Amino acid sequence: MELGATTALYPLHRCKTIYLVRHAQGIHNVAGEKDFGAYMSHELFDAQLTPLGWNQVDGLREHVKKSGLAEKIELVISSPLLRTMQTAVGVFGGEKYTDGVNAPPLMVENARHSGRPAVSSLNCPPFIAVETCREHLGVHPCDKRRSITEYRPLFPAIDFSLIENDEDVLWEPDVREPNEAVALRGMKFMDCFANCELRSMVLVDRSMLGSYSSRFNYAGKNPTGLDVPSDIADKKQVDEAQKN
Structure with a gap:
């Protein structure tokens, strides 16, 4: 046999089933497709989503709700970058935030001039930011995060307690992180994702x-x-x- x-x-x-979602289209994606050298632009620092990116978020959110997947999610983990947190709260967050509700919003209204309404933290899973699930680090300003102090007012209900440093100490201006290091951080599964694509995998406790x-x-x-x-x-x- x-x-x-x-x-x-x-x-x-x-x-335990894990669903992996790459962030929706960011302004750096558009600029980089036109000219790869644009990734060096400091104007793309901590790039946020484009209008198309937000449309992708809305589309995936609708799919997650109609498929019943939204009811199965127990925890949402995001890297502490603007575009990834925007994607995460847009897809898996609660409905439109209402003033007077005794719960902080996942994202405040018009966060970073996004033009988007606030996102409620009610009736949705907890959100936590984890430093190790970031994209390639170094050189490209679009991959450098803001300080946690700047993020907290924008995403009040996201838990940043696992991030040790307020400033981005992992990003280096002159050294681009090698692929091997990215793989060690568990990011090799993200390399071939399309914007706002969702995948699933299963972890087995063999111990x-x-x-x-x-x-x-x-x-x-x-x-x-x-x-x-x-x-x-x-x-x-x-x-x-x-x-x-």
Whole structure:
């Protein structure tokens, strides 16, 4: 019996689905497509979304809501760049913000002259900014972030507590981060994304696989026996067969 190299079944309760979304079109994307040298322009510092980018956000938001995906999202993680946070709150945030509501908005009205209404933090998952999921660092001003002090008033309900430095200490003006370093930061999956494209992947907690035996055996509960994935179970079968 030969083992399948690419297919395996994993217990659902050991899995977590992650949806990856690249930011929508930014002003740097437009300028860079016309002239790659434009990426060196300081006018593109911490580039924000274009009108088309906001249309992409609105379209993806509609898809997320109609597909039922919005109800499954437990946490939204964004890099601390203007365009990524705009995309994140625009797609996964609450509805239009209403004054007097006892909850801070995810994004204030007309943040950075975006012309967009405020986004509510009600009835949506928590948002957190994480430094390590940024794009290529260095040289290009569009990839340098503002200080967290500047971001907090614009995105009051985003949690910035995991970011250690107020200023951007990772971006260097003379050194462009190599691809290997980007991969180490978990960004290699983002390289081939189209603007505002959504992808999904599943993380499996293999550290506890096969170590838990449930007392339940009916719909909605974990089955009895060891919860090993199919590839491990197949390997055990092969090993036993070879012993015999």
